[in-house]
Amino acid sequence: MGLPGHASALIASALMNIAQTPAFVLHRRHLLGIEGLSRDEIVGLLDRAEEFVDLNRQIDKKQSTLRGRTQINLFFEVSTRTQSSFEIAGKRLGADVMNMSVGSSSMRKGETLIDTAITLNAMHPDILVVRHHASGAVELLAHKVDCSVINAGDGSHEHPTQALLDALTIRRNKGQIERLTVTICGDIAHSRVARSNIMLLNTLGARVRVVAPSTLLPPGIERMGVEVFRDMREGLRDADIVMTLRLQRERMSGSFVPSSQEYFHYFGLDEKKLAYAKPDALVMHPGPMNRGVEIDSLVADGAQSLIREQVEMGVAVRMAALEALSQNLPNA
Amino acid sequence: MLSDRRPILLTNARILDPSRDLDFPGDLLIADGVVRDARRGIGAAGVPEGTEVIDCRGRVVAPGLIDMRAFVGEPGAEHRETLASASQAAAAGGVTTIVMRPDTTPPIDNPAMVDFVLRRARDTAIVHVHPMAALTKDLKGAEMTEIGLLKAAGAVAFTDGNRSVTNAQVMRRALSYAKDFDALIVHHTEDPDLVGEGVMNEGEFAARLGLTGVPRAAETVMLERDVRLAALAGARYHAASLTCAESLDVLRRAKDAGAPVTAACSINHITLNEVDVGSYRTFYKTAPPLRAESDRVALVTALADGLIDIVMSDHDPQDVETKRLPFAEAAPGAIGIETMLAAGLRLVHNGEITLPNLLRAMSTRPAELLELPGGTLRPGGVADVIVIDLDVPWVLDPNELKSKCKNTPFDEARLQGRVIRTIVAGRTAYEYV
Numbered sequence: 001m002g003l004p005g006h007a008s009a010l011i012a013s014a015l016m017n018i019a020q021t022p023a024f025v026l027h028r029r030h031l032l033g034i035e036g037l038s039r040d041e042i043v044g045l046l047d048r049a050e051e052f053v054d055l056n057r058q059i060d061k062k063q064s065t066l067r068g069r070t071q072i073n074l075f076f077e078v079s080t081r082t083q084s085s086f087e088i089a090g091k092r093l094g095a096d097v098m099n100m101s102v103g104s105s106s107m108r109k110g111e112t113l114i115d116t117a118i119t120l121n122a123m124h125p126d127i128l129v130v131r132h133h134a135s136g137a138v139e140l141l142a143h144k145v146d147c148s149v150i151n152a153g154d155g156s157h158e159h160p161t162q163a164l165l166d167a168l169t170i171r172r173n174k175g176q177i178e179r180l181t182v183t184i185c186g187d188i189a190h191s192r193v194a195r196s197n198i199m200l201l202n203t204l205g206a207r208v209r210v211v212a213p214s215t216l217l218p219p220g221i222e223r224m225g226v227e228v229f230r231d232m233r234e235g236l237r238d239a240d241i242v243m244t245l246r247l248q249r250e251r252m253s254g255s256f257v258p259s260s261q262e263y264f265h266y267f268g269l270d271e272k273k274l275a276y277a278k279p280d281a282l283v284m285h286p287g288p289m290n291r292g293v294e295i296d297s298l299v300a301d302g303a304q305s306l307i308r309e310q311v312e313m314g315v316a317v318r319m320a321a322l323e324a325l326s327q328n329l330p331n332a
Numbered sequence: 333m334l335s336d337r338r339p340i341l342l343t344n345a346r347i348l349d350p351s352r353d354l355d356f357p358g359d360l361l362i363a364d365g366v367v368r369d370a371r372r373g374i375g376a377a378g379v380p381e382g383t384e385v386i387d388c389r390g391r392v393v394a395p396g397l398i399d400m401r402a403f404v405g406e407p408g409a410e411h412r413e414t415l416a417s418a419s420q421a422a423a424a425g426g427v428t429t430i431v432m433r434p435d436t437t438p439p440i441d442n443p444a445m446v447d448f449v450l451r452r453a454r455d456t457a458i459v460h461v462h463p464m465a466a467l468t469k470d471l472k473g474a475e476m477t478e479i480g481l482l483k484a485a486g487a488v489a490f491t492d493g494n495r496s497v498t499n500a501q502v503m504r505r506a507l508s509y510a511k512d513f514d515a516l517i518v519h520h521t522e523d524p525d526l527v528g529e530g531v532m533n534e535g536e537f538a539a540r541l542g543l544t545g546v547p548r549a550a551e552t553v554m555l556e557r558d559v560r561l562a563a564l565a566g567a568r569y570h571a572a573s574l575t576c577a578e579s580l581d582v583l584r585r586a587k588d589a590g591a592p593v594t595a596a597c598s599i600n601h602i603t604l605n606e607v608d609v610g611s612y613r614t615f616y617k618t619a620p621p622l623r624a625e626s627d628r629v630a631l632v633t634a635l636a637d638g639l640i641d642i643v644m645s646d647h648d649p650q651d652v653e654t655k656r657l658p659f660a661e662a663a664p665g666a667i668g669i670e671t672m673l674a675a676g677l678r679l680v681h682n683g684e685i686t687l688p689n690l691l692r693a694m695s696t697r698p699a700e701l702l703e704l705p706g707g708t709l710r711p712g713g714v715a716d717v718i719v720i721d722l723d724v725p726w727v728l729d730p731n732e733l734k735s736k737c738k739n740t741p742f743d744e745a746r747l748q749g750r751v752i753r754t755i756v757a758g759r760t761a762y763e764y765v
Contacts, residue, residue: 035540112656113657113658132658134659134661135542135543135612135658135660136541136542136543136611136612136659136660140612140656140658154542155542155543155658156542156543156544157541157542192542195540218538218539218545219535219538219545219547220534220535220536220537220538220539220540220545223536223539224536224539
């Protein structure tokens with residue numbers, strides 16, 4: 001209503017295009033991490049997500065791929081953007097989406113992770129989207145259920161959809177990922193985003209660097225295919241992409257770094273440090289940001305920032321992931 | 333069921349006695365709970381009437397194993413293991429003497445508790461059981477226990493179990509005091525502050541799994557402190573479970589300097605490594621953690637050289653409630669008393685260590701260190717004897733394990749060789765059929 005005729009026609013043809021494109025199929029039941037995904041699988045998901053980006057900019061975004069399917073978002077750790085992103089993605093594909101977070105669940109009453117999994121499994125969900133504070137917990141849960149499981153972040157281990165959305169954002173802005181120099185800065189030790197990104201970017205042929213104080217670098221990280229730096233200026237030199245990671249509040253006051261002031265001085269991404277990267281370098285952050293701790297507002301909101309676009313890509317990537325797994329579900 | 337106490341003659345065996353460096357084909361005669369004779373041709377010369385004659389052709393006869401470190405849940409955690417179930421498991425693994433950890437609930441930190449455990453074991457266990465006593469009251473690491481009275485009551489060593497005494501002054505005084513009673517102090521060498529949140533070996537694999545690592549320095553720092561304090565006090569000190577190559581340098585220096593220091597490593601650390609953790613397999617979560625393959629190799633070499641004195645099971649039964657959890661939240665520990673020998677035989681078959689050296693570290697050395705009978709086939713000694721088939725292939729079925737808990741890292745492992753018969757004080761306590 002209220003749209004000029006040619007615009008409606010454009011939308012209709014765009015929708016038809018999308019409808020005609022065959023869904024990308026992941027030949028696995030779960031998406032637990034980037035580790036183990038092939039280059040083709042990653043590229044397949046990104047290509048499909050690209051189409052969902054277009055769809056998501058239409059007025060009618062509703063698809064029916066997941067019609068009749070039940071998706072449960074099981075979050076043992078609070079999350080705003082990831083949970084809402086998965087919720088929107090599921091709903092746009094036509095699934096019935098239910099959110100369960102730890103605050104209101106019986107995990108608080110001492111029920112174990114396994115018991116929760118078994119209980120939920122009895123309700124016949126088709127897809128579980130799970131976040132948990134312990135590394136490996138999502139995989140443990142996946143062993144106990146009959147449905148597909150997507151890891152929405154497990155401890156310091158993996159956050160595969162974040163790495164996929166980051167890759168999509170980079171690809172759309174740089175045209176490629178291969179041979180780009182990507183510098184990841186900040187709390188590498190406790191970051192699942194860093195691990196998933198290191199693996200994905202390596203698989204797609206980027207050169208990956210990490211920069212952090214030694215207390216925030218896990219020993220052995222150099223064996224994961226990254227160049228390790230302790231100085232931002234060196235780590236950022238000629239970088240195409242700069243990713244900054246969130247520094248958790250409890251790690252700022254003496255246990256890992258002396259103070260947030262000192263951290264910002266040496267590792268906070270401000271315009272001065274960003275100047276060491278390539279002039280057309282782009283800045284990313286998985287959010288939520290601590291402005292003035294790991295990133296300066298001028299950079300976060302500046303022309304080189306992709307931070308808002310990352311959020312948009314998140315929905316598209318999650319739609320691609322949900323769709324790709326749903327093709328393997330029984331009766332699909 | 334215990335069989336009667338008639339004499340037993342083991343014939344045509346390979347008699348292996350690490351306590352006397354003997355390894356010869358022959359017979360072994362047991363009567364009245366002691367080894368009567370061990371030589372060639374006893375059978376031909378005639379034996380007492382009613383003797384049970386067992387043909388051990390192709391098999392090894394050796395001293396029963398003495399497991400220097402096992403957790404038994406009695407008292408306080410009987411759902412995990414009792415003295416009865418632990419002793420059944422021990423007998424099935426060729427272990428004729430269990431040396432138990434004192435960190436029970438309540439802990440074994442007073443003579444009445446030692447007495448309780450000894451009585452309970454006498455009534456319910458089918459192998460010998462000796463408790464170690466707590467080194468500090470209530471395992472708190474602050475005040476030493478009644479070392480003299482506890483030793484008199486039957487405690488064979490003093491340890492705070494899987495806790496380290498972090499206060500160096502407490503440790504120094506305990507060592508000094510223990511020296512006057514010639515008591516052995518056994519210490520878990522893991523600095524808890526350096527361990528921190530760590531749950532597996534620090535390094536690439538921990539980094540990949542997103543798990544916090546335990547640095548090797550957590551062990552070497554504590555061990556270095558301990559051996560210096562032990563030298564200062566002149567007291568007998570034993571490192572309970574060493575895991576890494578760097579610790580061996582510390583140990584070697586201390587031994588070369590003449591300090592009264594000994595060390596053990598667990599069967600897990602000489603047969604497994606950090607890669608076994610795989611994708612968060614909690615049965616491979618141990619404290620101290622499994623280390624790198626290079627550490628494992630260094631430990632085995634040190635064991636073959638005699639630098640490492642003892643191999644123990646570090647038996648620690650954990651049920652599904654404590655193991656079926658995310659890796660970081662799961663309890664550490666693995667059962668092992670029943671599989672210690674079979675797992676160790678892997679090293680023998682691979683040519684990493686000789687059979688006499690393995691058996692010495694599992695029987696003769698702990699007997700010497702703890703001043704216990706056993707660990708020898710010398711005539712007149714207690715008849716704690718095992719018969720081993722070195723070659724029989726078998727697959728470990730956790731349901732057949734005697735232990736109450738099934739947290740074995742050798743779940744469905746292909747093993748070669750096992751105990752065929754376990755004789756405790758002259759009675760057959762276990763027979764493999």
